[in-house]
Amino acid sequence: MKNRVLSILLFGVYLLYACDSDTAENFPTQVIQDSRVSDSIFEILLDDAKLICMDFYTNQEMEELSDIELKEYHFAPILAALQSVYLDSISTASSDIRKYNVHALCPEKLHKTRISIDTTNENFNSWKTYGFSNNLSLDLLINEYDLQLDSIKETQYMVHTGTGINQESLAGELKKFSFIKKAQAANCIGDGSHIEIIYFNPDFIQLIYSYGWGDCPSGCTNRHYWELGIYGSGLIELLSESGKELP
Incomplete structure (x- = not known):
């Protein structure tokens, strides 16, 4: 119990430190594979980052992505954030996201x-x-x-x-x-888990991970959400958790 309280206190100190504007770190604008991420997982996260990037720029009407090959500076920061979540060993949310294999819809x-x-x-x-x-x-x-x-x-x-x-x-x-x-x-038929980006800064990215289940080929009848803030320093912050109780 004492160890758990100590861990929470240390995490709180780390959070305050990471949020300080003087210590903010920007995400990389070139693709970097963390050495702790296997090649197979990296390829999945790379596709996730590209899909999230395409949806974000289209929905926000920020910049038309017309080239066949997506530019690294568009999706590399998102990829870095996804790797941070995948490797996070502190947050229960990150653990659940790995457990339920949550990725972007329709690779x-x-x-x-x-x-x-x-x-x-x-x-x-x-x-x-x-x-x-x-x-x-x-x-x-x-x-x-x-x-x-x-x-x-x-x-x-x-x-x-x-x-x-x-x-x-x-x-x-x-x-x-x-x-x-x-x-x-190609387009997907059916529904499933998904990752959506709702805020994008050079040093902070806000993502909503959602896990869907129950008749997903026709449209998932149940869904659970994790809203995460990811800092360029690698810190993960659970902003909210909602939806149906996980199965």
Whole structure:
């Protein structure tokens, strides 16, 4: 019991210290992988950061993210905050977030674009068979983003990438080729857990993590929320917790 009280007091001192304007630290604007985060978890958090970034800039109408490859200075601070939460060993909220495997909804949006094709076209058939199309502009896209084709049915294919990119912008570029009749970034079907950013400063990011359960393919009937403040110093502050009791 004494150890627990001491830990709480030390955390309080740390919180006051971290919140002092003279000691504020900014999040990095370049992607940095914490050595304590495994490669597989890092890739998941990287996708989370990109998805959160895209939603934030779109919802806030702050800056149009029109490039296919998202810029590091947009999502690197968010990634740093996510790593801080994942590695936090003090907050019960962080522990629950790891336990319930809470991540951003719909990573498919970063990795897949659905296209409709004129399958008689020589460029397309070369792409499907050999991995290059003999169309210089398309081959530049194929090489730069390692675009892979998966057949869905007849004239429909899925273009997928290993690296998370702005698939909406990629779809816009693919539609410029006459033999690609339609192109649209993938969308999720159903519901699930999610992470949303509501405040973004160079040294402070406010996130809402939510865990959904109960018939989530149709729309989660239950949801639990954690609102966290993450400082550039790595400190995690639980601002509020609400929703249904966790299962």
